[in-house]
Amino acid sequence: xxxxxxxxxxxxxxxxxxxxxxxxxxxxxxxxxxxxxxxxxxxxxxxxxxxxxxxxxxxxxxxxxxxxxxxxxxxxxxxxxxxxxxxxxxxxxxxxxxxxxxxxxxxxxxxxxxxxxxxxxxxxxxxxxxxxxxxxxxxxxxxxxxxxxxxxxxxxxxxxxxxxxxxxxxxxxxxxxxxxxxxxxxxxxxxxxxxxxxxxxxxxxxxxxxxxxxxxxxxxxxxx
Amino acid sequence: xxxxxxxxxxxxxxxxxxxxxxxxxxxxxxxxxxxxxxxxxxxxxxxxxxxxxxxxxxxxxxxxxxxxxxxxxxxxxxxxxxxxxxxxxxxxxxxxxxxxxxxxxxxxxxxxxxxxxxxxxxxxxxxxxxxxxxxxxxxxxxxxxxxxxxxxxxxxxxxxxxxxxxxxxxxxxxxxxxxxxxxxxxxxxxxxxxxxxxxxxxxxxxxxxxxxxxxxxxxxxxxxxxxxxxxxxxxxxxxxxxxxx
Numbered sequence: 416x417x418x419x420x421x422x423x424x425x426x427x428x429x430x431x432x433x434x435x436x437x438x439x440x441x442x443x444x445x446x447x448x449x450x451x452x453x454x455x456x457x458x459x460x461x462x463x464x465x466x467x468x469x470x471x472x473x474x475x476x477x478x479x480x481x482x483x484x485x486x487x488x489x490x491x492x493x494x495x496x497x498x499x500x501x502x503x504x505x506x507x508x509x510x511x512x513x514x515x516x517x518x519x520x521x522x523x524x525x526x527x528x529x530x531x532x533x534x535x536x537x538x539x540x541x542x543x544x545x546x547x548x549x550x551x552x553x554x555x556x557x558x559x560x561x562x563x564x565x566x567x568x569x570x571x572x573x574x575x576x577x578x579x580x581x582x583x584x585x586x587x588x589x590x591x592x593x594x595x596x597x598x599x600x601x602x603x604x605x606x607x608x609x610x611x612x613x614x615x616x617x618x619x620x621x622x623x624x625x626x627x628x629x630x631x632x633x634x635x636x637x638x639x
Numbered sequence: 640x641x642x643x644x645x646x647x648x649x650x651x652x653x654x655x656x657x658x659x660x661x662x663x664x665x666x667x668x669x670x671x672x673x674x675x676x677x678x679x680x681x682x683x684x685x686x687x688x689x690x691x692x693x694x695x696x697x698x699x700x701x702x703x704x705x706x707x708x709x710x711x712x713x714x715x716x717x718x719x720x721x722x723x724x725x726x727x728x729x730x731x732x733x734x735x736x737x738x739x740x741x742x743x744x745x746x747x748x749x750x751x752x753x754x755x756x757x758x759x760x761x762x763x764x765x766x767x768x769x770x771x772x773x774x775x776x777x778x779x780x781x782x783x784x785x786x787x788x789x790x791x792x793x794x795x796x797x798x799x800x801x802x803x804x805x806x807x808x809x810x811x812x813x814x815x816x817x818x819x820x821x822x823x824x825x826x827x828x829x830x831x832x833x834x835x836x837x838x839x840x841x842x843x844x845x846x847x848x849x850x851x852x853x854x855x856x857x858x859x860x861x862x863x864x865x866x867x868x869x870x871x872x873x874x875x876x877x878x879x880x881x882x883x884x
Contacts, residue, residue, distance in 0.1 A: 538729035541689050542788075546743035546795050547719035556746060560733045638733050638775040 426608045429599050433612050436595040441620065443509070443584055443591060444577040447516035451577070452570075454517060455524035456559075462525075463532050464550070473525065480522035486583055489515040493587045512584035516577060524573050531566035532558060564635040571628035575621050582617075592616060640665045640830055641686065641721070641799050646695035646706070648678075648685055655681045656692070657854035663799065666828040670841040670862075673851035674877055679834040682851070683801045686832070687721045688714045699798060719747065722792035726804040728784040730776040736763060736787045737772040743795045762790040766820050782813030789820050793829075800824070802833040818844075838881055842866050850874045 458476065461469040480488070493511040497504040506514075535558050543553030585594035592613050600609035642662035648655050655678045663669050671679045684690040685706075686697060692706040699720045704713045730739050741759040744750040750758075763769045766786035776784050785805055792800050802821065806814045818840050824831065825844045835841055841848060841862060848865040850858045850873075858871045869875050 536729075538725060538727050539731065542723075542725065542729035542731065542791075544689060544718055545687055545721075545723040545725075546791065547715065547747040548743065549715065552746050556742065557731045557733065564733075638735075639777050 422605055422608055425603070425605055426612055429605075429609060430612050432599060433592055433595050433609070434616060436590060436592045437616055437620070439589070440578065440581050440591045443512055443516065443581040443589065444574065446513045447520060447577050447581070448574050450513065450517035451520040451524055451573075454521035455528050458521060458525035459528035459532060460554070462529050477522045477525055480519050485515070485519050485580055486586065488519055489583060489587060492518075508584070508587040508589045512581070512587055512589050516580060516584075519580070520573055520577055523576075524570060527566050527569040527573065528562065531562035531569075534565050535561045564632075564639070567628065567631055567635060571624060571631075575624055578620055578624070579617065640667075640700065641832075642698045643682075643686070644696040644698075646682070646685060646697070647693045648681055648690060649693055655854055656685065659695070659851075659854075659856060661849065661856065663830060663832060665798075665830055667846045668825045668829075668831045668833065668844055669847050669849060670845035671832065671834045671849045671851055672836070672838070672841060672865075672877075673849075673857075677851045678854045679851050680803050683723070683803050683832060683834055686801055687718050687723055689723070719795070720798045721801060722795050722797040722799075723801045723803060724785070724788050724792050724805045726807050728776070728781070728788045728808070730784050730788055730791070732776055735773050735775055736768060736779065739776070739787055740790045740794050743791070747795065759790075759794065762793050763787070765793070765823070766790045767816075780813060781809045782816045785809065785817045786820050789817070789824070793824075799830040799832060802831060802835070804834050804836065806835065806837060836881075838866070838878075850877065852877070 458473045460466075461473045464470075489512065492515045493506070493508065497506065539557055539561065540550070540553050543557050544550070548556070581591060582593035584591050585597065588594075596609040596613035600606045603609075640663055643659050646656055646659040659678075659682055661669075671682070673679050681690055685692045688709075691709070695706050697704045697706060697717065699717055702713070702716060702720075704717060730736075731742060734742060737756065737759050740762050741750075741752075741755040744755040744758065745752065760769060760772065763772055766789055768783060768786055768790070771779060771783060771787075776787070779787065789800075789805075805821065806817050809817060814837070818837065821831070821833070821840075822844055833841075833845075843862075845862045847859060848862045849856055850865060850869070850871070852873050858865065858869060858874045865874065866878065869878060
């Protein structure tokens with residue numbers, strides 16, 4: 416390999432152009448994370464409380480979304496499903512990407528959250544009930560806050576996965592970082608420079624998340 | 640005040656409670672003793688429905704709960720009229736001492752925060768831990784945690800406090816401070832049902848002692864009767880074992 420073939424000047428020039436789409440990548444991953452967390456918590460609770468029928472449906476859900484490729488799920492959601500349900504045809508690519516990513520990540524996060532909830536001692540729930548709290552109040556005030564601490568390291572990994580998986584959204588036509596890198600490289604044939612810049616930005620984002628994770632963990636651990 | 644009629648509970652094939660009849664009057668301190676596995680703790684946990692009894696009636700003041708057709712609302716009412724102190728303290732680990740005490744006031748009783756804090760501080764003062772108000776359970780000793788747990792139980796202003804072996808998990812030198820607090824409550828005429836292995840404490844503080852074995856109440860009476868002059872052979876045997884230890 417000849418390092419002199421790398422066009423450093425071009426990299427400097429294309430860097431801000433790709434960086435400009437980073438907020439879209441972040442927005443995509445962040446929205447999917449929030450929505451995914453909500454779905455995952457609901458899924459986890461059906462299993463924690465062993466709610467009949469729903470807990471079985473949750474198993475099927477998790478098995479399906481973990482057992483099939485994300486790319487196919489995204490295509491199905493954006494190109495396939497609207498053919499069957501015409502009212503979904505108006506859904507734009509960004510919405511479809513957020514929805515697809517959150518449905519997918521929820522399957523993983525549901526298991527993380529369920530494990531974290533089960534790791535909280537049984538006595539904590541009993542203490543809540545003994546002073547007259549309802550199981551839901553107990554969850555919200557005592558169990559979930561303690562489970563959060565256990566879940567944060569794994570959830571941070573899920574978020575990093577989401578950042579990376581959000582690159583698949585370009586296949587639906589979302590103009591995020593990967594789409595921008597592809598577009599620039601198609602115009603200039605400078606694949607190496609474009610994808611290297613994209614990789615470095617993805618890497619930088621992941622490092623930042625890891626850094627934030629450490630901060631959050633220190634804060635959550637202060638009671639223990 | 641609080642009473643049970645023919646309370647039954649099984650775990651699978653194991654019959655743990657075989658028809659418990661007990662009535663506790665307002666202001667009374669009832670101590671339950673008995674060998675492990677006799678159903679003492681299970682009985683206590685049935686009173687606030689941490690275990691669901693299979694049959695029988697639980698009454699609290701004017702409310703009668705038939706355990707065979709119990710409603711969610713009745714379970715909540717039983718829990719809101721009682722409080723429990725656990726063997727393993729079970730303080731909310733994500734909350735400070737004060738937050739532990741006022742949590743139910745804020746969430747269950749919807750008390751304004753400033754009023755709850757005021758009450759919480761006075762309760763912590765009562766158990767001698769006012770200066771620990773902002774500390775998390777992990778930084779407190781077992782004895783201190785249990786005293787916070789007692790303050791938490793007091794906070795909901797329960798008709799009765801259920802103590803499930805409150806000193807069994809404590810280092811011996813910490814037992815005294817917890818028993819001291821319970822004794823103080825007894826002097827203030829708090830209604831209490833206490834499961835314990837601390838016999839001298841039972842003798843001191845109890846208005847009535849219940850001896851349970853194999854899921855039934857074998858014998859009950861004044862502490863002086865039970866400890867000095869038990870009638871039943873099983874009671875005698877149990878007390879001999881305890882005293883000869």
